[in-house]
Amino acid sequence: MTAPLAPGAQLRHGRVSLALSFFVQGAVFALLVTRIPAIQDRYGISDGLLPVFLAAVPVLAGVGSIVTEQLVKRVRPSRVLRCVQPMVCLALPAVGSVGSMAQVAVALAAFGLAVGALDASMNMLGVSLQRAYGRSIMLGFHAAYSLGGIVGASLAWAGAHWKLSLGLLYGPVVAVLVPLAVVVGRWFVDQRDVAGPGRPEPVQSAEAIPGPSGPTSASQAPAASAAAVTPVAMRLLLPLCLVMAFAYIGDSTVSNWSAKYLQDVLGSSEQLATVPYNVYMVTTLLGRAVGDLGVRRFGAVAVVRCGTVVAAGGFAVVAAAPGAWAGMAGFTLLGLGLCVIVPQTFAAAGRYAYDSQGAGASDMAVARLNIFNYVGFLIGSPLVGALGDAWSYRGAMLVPMALVLVTLVYARSFGAPRAGYGDRHERPRTADVG
Template sequence: MVGSRDRLARTGVAGVYFVQGMCFAALLTRVPALQEKFGFSEGQLSLVLLAVPVVAGVGSVLAGLLATRFGSAIVLRVGGLGVCASIVGTGLVASRTTLYLDLAAVGLFLGLVDAAMNMQGVAVQRRYGRPVLASFHGVWSAGAIAGALATAVTAHWRWALGSALGAVALLGAAIALAAGPRLLRPAEEVSPVRDNAVTRIPWAPIVAVGTAMMLMYIADSATSNWSAVYLHTGLHSSQGVAALGLAAYQTCMVVGRAFADRLVARHGPVRAVSIGGAVGVLGLLVVVVARSPAVGIAGFAVLGLGLCVVVPQSFSVAGQLDPGGTGIAVARVNLFNYVGFVVGAALIGLVAQSRGLRAAFLVPAVLAVGIVVLARSFRPRAVAAGDARGVRPVVGG
């Protein structure tokens, strides 16, 4: 039975997801402004964007080590405020050197929060005894919409770069501080069943679902890092309209994830991931053939609707592989997030420089077919033990 403490924890974790999505999107939709401010070519910009997920991977590993010892809540409370503070710095720096240092801090804090918030999300799902993880990622997407719209609204303000990021950071810090006391404490998120059979995490299924998530994040990286640039420079939209590509993508992420938990519970994760991957391929092909900003934005929307299910189900599998609730499997799967983001940023930048952004978006379209092929790796797994209160294991997704 779901208790009041579980519901309270769910609201706190949702708040953390919202802040992370909002800050991330607010920063990425300012990429065209950063490119113009510092005079980056597309190749140089790809290298700058590449550095953030590389450092975030370090943050994810660090989160796994810290959460195992201190619990994921403290990692989130520190990391969340760090994300907010560092994105403010991005809007204020005046030289390339200080920008690089600030983006390194952004990446480190993003990695800490990404891993730790999914540890909390998996723990809440385990306590609920039914799929709820997609709803958290839906809240992340809602936050991303808010961040992208903040850019669209402030695109023509004087000092828009600093003021937009500052406003988002202040709101994010307030929500993070309110959410902190609601998060699950270490004793609440970890199962007492911690023998060797439970805590030995198999690598083969992690690599399988992680690869599918990597392919998803290649497409996500292309959208997050390059949709605004593509719409602005390739399809000749204004900067305000260019920010709507990411907003449309995340809007359909929210719509899809609002129903994903129920669809997975009814039809199973294999079918959900397979169909979602196919729809994602279709959305990217629409982006490639677009001749107007409206069609390009529509393609990003279809992409979001298709790929919305992949990440929540990847972390659900991680939770099933780690019924002891150590967070080890979640941290490992989360690394594929950054591998995908790094590969996506590099591939799109390299192809864009030689063939243009239109051709560059064909690359993730082809790679996303792999998600359909790997869908079988998301089949439900029996869990050795439930949590301390006897809640049934989650095997539906």
Template sequence: MPLSRARAATAAGFLTQGLILLSLTTRLPDIQDKWGFSDVTLSLVLLMMVLLAGVGSVIAETLAKRRDSALLLRSGLLLIAVAVPVLCLAPAEGVFIAGMAGYGIGLGVVDASTNMQAVALEHRYGRPILPSFHGAWTLGGVFGALIGLATASASVEVNAVVGVLPLVVAFAPFLPRDHGPTELPEALAVPWRPIVLVGVAMVLFYMIDTGVQTWGPLFLDHTFTTPERYVALAALAYLLASGAVRLAGDGLVARFGAVLVLRVGALVGAASLAVVVFSPTWQVAVLGFALLGAGVAVVAPLSFSAAARIAGGPDGAGLEPAVRQARVDAVIARFNQFNYVGALLGSVMTGLVGQDSLRVGFAVPMVLVLGIIPLATAFVPKVAEVVSAPRPSAS
């Protein structure tokens, strides 16, 4: 199968994940009103979803040792295709909670397996392509936010239709694992110490990313007299700026180096969150969210790429291709847990700390994002390895 088809299919998986998530989070004010949830109750529902996404990622890690990521991705997409209509059309609160639970597990499986597919393709191409995949996620998020804007005056039930997309994408031609033994020998220990340094930076990123997507629309809704049709602009502005920087990410890193790009991005992130926290109007807050997206955009793709390179070598070169890929897949699924630690901080802590004022909720990541500055050096060797890898032709 041509790599280009698998690459397009994986990009579609990323796009679907972003679209579904943002089409739901931009409707959180309406979901909150429909079920009469307080900010604390909504935070607890989101906590459940994030914890179950972590469970989904653990399931993916366990199965990755014996099953290829293509099968895992299809399964996760099908679960989401069922869960989204259930939570949108739920006739009772219990059914809504069940739908959110199913969506959380599917979210974790798809998060892990899309990144498994992406790092496998990056290895085949022999050059950095993770930013473009995460750019596809961002593009999907933009579409999801636009759906949120377009359906702002409609009932939440209308959003059930987005469940059709993961159903269709589940049958795309994803990259199969190489044939051969896939049981991981116990002796092949994974060097977790350097991976953890990269993972901490990813925690800080997802703390911000999830916080904006979850609470950004509510920040505009609760802090200002923002017209209802404009509350989704918080996430949309963030995603548009993030997507633009991700598309330019490979060139920026090649020209200025990962350390400088990440450190400048952290400073921009802190400054832009200050703009949000002290914004006098909702328009200024939207500008702050846009600057934030530009500042922190490249952290996640560089993190997954670095973790995959650590997991795949240097002893990985002597392994059976299927065994090497099984190890990388298992590591990526576990590394994805850093995503949910950050998501917990972003979606739950922001709401709990900011239950009286979301300005306070966003002040916490304004300080913590500066932690990326000392962690930036952990990315250099891994990015350098990817950039300097041989480039076999791929169509």
């Protein structure tokens, strides 16, 4: 086995800039979703109409991801991200300061479309950078997103505590985030930046590159990626799409039902009921911060299996919890378990498409997979609510547990058995390359 090339300055700058982009998106998204009640009150959105508004955003985000799949056939993902991230940031003050319900609906629609393109292009760049590094770094990007979410949620709490208007809360934050997004966008790096004419492809060693019909030389890879791209058949990506959807059903269960569950089912105080989601976000950050080390040491398959079992155990603890603190422990386990699944699902889809069809197919596969992020988000909250009302909320927690456990069936899809990468101190069978 040949050790991967050491990352150059361009790749290091690309990695830092992309991590900052993930951080910005995490902060913006948290600032929006945690202030939904204030948005509802400001514009007089009824309880019956609110679910329509909330469902429209992920639906339009899915449309944005589909558009991005077609767009990256002609435009680099880095350019897409450079354009849409400021748009997502600017949607915040628009949501907080427009004058009517119709106008806020337009602002939320623009946010949904742009955020779909942003999520897809960010993960495309993350997958290609991981491939260039030759080792797992994808979890680190999602850790930056989690950190941004914690910062955004904290700012939202401060705004609510000091009774700031939405415009006063969002305006100064966006005044900082938009210039940051514009500046870091100058250093984004995608596959076509690091594998241009006359430059060796840092993604691969001089050894064989796995392909659909056997190994090809590294010198052939750029030419292959420049050819017309045939997208990977959806049926081949379906296992990873299901894993993505089920992971987000679990995630949306925590974000939408943890407070109600702790207060109504486990009898906690109103103040304590706000804690589980914060604990969940912190453990998600911690799990992702160290997750790449686990992937490098034990392999993606082992890490995903472990995360799945821990997440399922968390749901089981929540369902059986005799009291609030036991429920809190269950939500803590959920954060540690679920946090590794989504980044590794993007990495696995990108790797499989790249091995089959090249870099362009990898970008398209990531965009398709990203749609199931929103599918899971749309299904999770109403599914648990309907089961809770018809049956019991304890029993409802067992359904996302069972869905998450399906990941064990497809765990082998996360491996890279043919990849010829890995530092010399790493085991060949454990190298995970997006």
